[in-house]
Amino acid sequence: MKETQTIEKTKTETTKTERITGCEAIIRCLIAEGVDILYGYPGGAIMPVYDELFKYQDQIHHVLTRHEQGAAHAAQGYARISGKVGVAMATSGPGATNLITGIADAQIDSTPMVCITGQVFSHLLGSDAFQETDIVGISTPVTKWNHQITKAEDIPEVIAKAFYIAKSGRPGPVLIDITKDAQLQEFDFKYEKCSSVRSYKPVPKTNIESVRAAAHLINNAKKPLIVWGQGVILGEAENELKAVIEKAGIPSAWTILGASAIPTSHPLNVGMVGMHGNYAPNKLTNECDVLIAIGMRFDDRVTGNLATYAKQAKIIHFDIDPAEIDKNVKTDVAVLGNSKESLALLLNELNENKHEAWHQEFKDLYKIEFDKVIKADLLPEKEGLTMGEVLKEINTQSKGDAAIVSDVGQHQMIACRYAEFNKTKSNITSGGLGTMGFALPAAIGAKMAAPEREVVAIIGDGGYQMNIQELGTIFQQKVPVKIVVLNNEFLGMVRQWQQLFFDKRYASTEMTNPDFVTIAKGYHIEAKRVTKREELASAVEEMIASKSSYFLEVCVEKEDNVFPMIPTGASVSDVRLS
Amino acid sequence: MNEELKTFTISVYTENNIGLLNRISAIFQRRHINIESLTTSQSEIENVNRFVIVVNISETQAKKIVGQIEKQVEVIKAYYHTDNETIFTESCMFKIKSELLFEEPQIQNIIKESNTRIVTVNKAFFVLEKTGRRHEIEALRRDLNAFGIMQFVRSGRIAVTKDEMRITELLKAEKNKQ
Numbered sequence: 001m002k003e004t005q006t007i008e009k010t011k012t013e014t015t016k017t018e019r020i021t022g023c024e025a026i027i028r029c030l031i032a033e034g035v036d037i038l039y040g041y042p043g044g045a046i047m048p049v050y051d052e053l054f055k056y057q058d059q060i061h062h063v064l065t066r067h068e069q070g071a072a073h074a075a076q077g078y079a080r081i082s083g084k085v086g087v088a089m090a091t092s093g094p095g096a097t098n099l100i101t102g103i104a105d106a107q108i109d110s111t112p113m114v115c116i117t118g119q120v121f122s123h124l125l126g127s128d129a130f131q132e133t134d135i136v137g138i139s140t141p142v143t144k145w146n147h148q149i150t151k152a153e154d155i156p157e158v159i160a161k162a163f164y165i166a167k168s169g170r171p172g173p174v175l176i177d178i179t180k181d182a183q184l185q186e187f188d189f190k191y192e193k194c195s196s197v198r199s200y201k202p203v204p205k206t207n208i209e210s211v212r213a214a215a216h217l218i219n220n221a222k223k224p225l226i227v228w229g230q231g232v233i234l235g236e237a238e239n240e241l242k243a244v245i246e247k248a249g250i251p252s253a254w255t256i257l258g259a260s261a262i263p264t265s266h267p268l269n270v271g272m273v274g275m276h277g278n279y280a281p282n283k284l285t286n287e288c289d290v291l292i293a294i295g296m297r298f299d300d301r302v303t304g305n306l307a308t309y310a311k312q313a314k315i316i317h318f319d320i321d322p323a324e325i326d327k328n329v330k331t332d333v334a335v336l337g338n339s340k341e342s343l344a345l346l347l348n349e350l351n352e353n354k355h356e357a358w359h360q361e362f363k364d365l366y367k368i369e370f371d372k373v374i375k376a377d378l379l380p381e382k383e384g385l386t387m388g389e390v391l392k393e394i395n396t397q398s399k400g401d402a403a404i405v406s407d408v409g410q411h412q413m414i415a416c417r418y419a420e421f422n423k424t425k426s427n428i429t430s431g432g433l434g435t436m437g438f439a440l441p442a443a444i445g446a447k448m449a450a451p452e453r454e455v456v457a458i459i460g461d462g463g464y465q466m467n468i469q470e471l472g473t474i475f476q477q478k479v480p481v482k483i484v485v486l487n488n489e490f491l492g493m494v495r496q497w498q499q500l501f502f503d504k505r506y507a508s509t510e511m512t513n514p515d516f517v518t519i520a521k522g523y524h525i526e527a528k529r530v531t532k533r534e535e536l537a538s539a540v541e542e543m544i545a546s547k548s549s550y551f552l553e554v555c556v557e558k559e560d561n562v563f564p565m566i567p568t569g570a571s572v573s574d575v576r577l578s
Numbered sequence: 579m580n581e582e583l584k585t586f587t588i589s590v591y592t593e594n595n596i597g598l599l600n601r602i603s604a605i606f607q608r609r610h611i612n613i614e615s616l617t618t619s620q621s622e623i624e625n626v627n628r629f630v631i632v633v634n635i636s637e638t639q640a641k642k643i644v645g646q647i648e649k650q651v652e653v654i655k656a657y658y659h660t661d662n663e664t665i666f667t668e669s670c671m672f673k674i675k676s677e678l679l680f681e682e683p684q685i686q687n688i689i690k691e692s693n694t695r696i697v698t699v700n701k702a703f704f705v706l707e708k709t710g711r712r713h714e715i716e717a718l719r720r721d722l723n724a725f726g727i728m729q730f731v732r733s734g735r736i737a738v739t740k741d742e743m744r745i746t747e748l749l750k751a752e753k754n755k756q
């Protein structure tokens with residue numbers, strides 16, 4: 001045991017072997033993978049690893065969250081803003097199961113994450129030992145890959161593989177469960193990064209013929225429409241996408257997870273598609289002649305009723321995941337591969353074009369949406385505050401440079417609709433799973449990964465209370481995140497559905513809330529409540545100017561609704577404005 | 579929309595991993611697809627396992643399922659085939675009271691005519707084994723049932739394809755890339 005402390009600590013890969021314990025190896029592997037921060041919570045089965053974290057604290061920063069769910073979401077926030085692999089750690093049993101919601105969220109939103117869980121001694125596996133759960137079994141359907149380690153000597157190879165799999169191809173979460181005896185055993189340590197797994201082909205080859213076929217359709221299109229998704233951000237293909245859009249003059253819309261890949265102000269950015277997306281791109285999805293889907297997966301919240309979705313259009317689908325092709329929407333041309341490479345190839349094949357008349361149709365519909373919805377959201381004449389005007393104020397004060405981390409509900413849709421983005425990786429939200437409680441911990445991870453960026457969390461009064469305990473993490477770690485709670489004293493999105501589809505029977509959606517300002521102050525976080533329009537601008541200004549964490553509660557109109565809206569099962573062209 | 583349901587044999591070549599069975603069967607379970615039979619064994623390649631899964635689904639579903647299976651990290655390759663594209667069999671065993679073998683001469687005829695093999699005979703019971711198509715096994719079971727069966731068991735389908743699989747080439751190509 002003594003030797004381990006004299007071993008030279010190194011950031012690079014080791015070529016010679018050294019005799020160390022499994023738990024020290026885990027930390028050394030993380031450092032070799034470039035992990036600088038991880039989020040977690042200790043307990044019996046992972047304690048040896050925590051002991052090593054203590055020894056290596058000058059090289060790797062462990063953040064104690066207040067709940068393992070918070071650790072998982074913080075790791076996600078870290079990954080989403082940086083593109084790096086987020087890491088979360090927990091003990092066996094309840095610690096591990098508390099990670100599951102975050103893992104499921106990362107799986108459906110393709111977020112690179114490695115979770116390390118402690119497990120009971122291998123001789124106790126299957127004996128219902130104290131804090132034993134079959135976390136590998138439980139996490140199987142929600143992980144890209146998972147594995148249980150019962151021997152120390154397997155640690156380097158499995159962890160290397162975990163990072164490689166989490167990050168490569170279509171990213172996703174990986175869970176590694178490590179028994180306590182494997183953590184305690186000594187073995188000859190040597191670390192090599194993983195660069196391939198023989199059964200795994202992360203990036204399919206792009207077929208140039210398919211690119212040409214796509215270009216042919218696009219070059220001959222009269223009314224092309226691009227809908228891009230997170231695949232553009234994950235593939236770091238923002239510049240390539242912008243070049244394609246500009247060269248071919250194509251109006252381009254985004255899914256919720258694609259937001260911010262192209263600046264909001266770009267003239268060809270025509271807004272968000274989907275249930276609460278913009279009027280024009282939803283309506284015109286059913287009028288375009290070629291629909292070019294790039295790194296998106298035709299989620300049902302995007303397509304509405306598939307039987308009436310873009311039936312008139314030829315469909316081109318760019319994706320890295322072959323299983324997405326024809327999964328929901330039958331394509332005419334599928335272009336497999338990494339978005340950065342395939343869009344660069346496409347660019348060469350495209351003719352310059354301007355679709356001015358077609359683009360004008362988007363502008364005309366925008367005008368209708370502005371008059372019927374946007375004006376009342378952003379420039380309200382009624383007394384009560386709207387969520388939209390809060391977003392507008394944040395845009396103004398942060399000059400569109402903030403990363404917006406939104407939770408789930410009405411405020412999320414408002415945030416995604418109205419936040420202005422200048423930079424990519426600026427919209428961090430739980431898209432596929434719609435996990436309330438995501439935003440507060442995710443904002444912590446985002447801010448720690450990108451301290452130079454302004455990170456503003458936008459949260460409802462419901463979702464805020466799902467992981468409110470993470471205020472403790474913000475306080476202890478001094479994370480200067482800005483927290484905005486848009487308080488409508490309702491589970492607003494559910495209440496909206498009750499109003500529209502359940503004859504206003506507000507079953508269990510009204511909330512009697514605590515004094516949020518006092519709670520924030522209890523954690524020594526600067527806090528303010530705004531109830532009147534006159535107070536809003538100065539409060540947001542004060543919040544953005546603050547160098548430390550700041551909590552702002554805005555009491556908004558209780559029964560406002562989010563529009564446009566495509567009711568479940570309706571067609572995208574039946575998008576409602578009221 | 580209402581595509582015809584057919585019997586498909588899904589063949590999956592995988593790395594040898596304990597968790598994989600769970601991962602693969604979950605893909606069917608999530609989509610409410612009943613697995614008619616599932617067999618796993620060593621394949622022609624060392625350390626590569628082969629799953630043979632029989633399902634009754636539409637071709638569109640088969641395509642999507644194979645896509646989802648191939649997406650799993652430890653799956654090397656997955657295919658689906660119709661009955662015409664494969665050569666397949668099942669096998670079964672019967673345990674029957676020994677006295678019947680002598681009291682019911684009919685049984686001996688059944689055994690002979692159906693090409694069934696006697697695996698063992700002792701004082702108390704004898705055991706029959708037959709390999710063949712489902713309808714042959716079913717016919718045999720019906721015939722023997724008349725006399726009383728102590729135990730019956732039938733295996734899942736095993737199948738080879740008429741097409742070449744080229745897994746070795748695939749693995750070699752992967753290796754050369756490294």
Ligand SMILES: Cc1ncc(C[n+]2csc(CCOP(=O)(O)OP(=O)(O)O)c2C)c(N)n1
Pocket residue numbers: 407408409410411412434435436437459460461462463464486488490491492493494
């Ligand atoms: C963990 C979880 N539970 C339940 C839901 C269902 N749900 C979706 S939106 C919503 C209401 C959110 O209310 P609030 O956080 O106050 O935000 P608002 O809609 O009022 O902006 C609920 C309950 C969910 N998405 N996630």
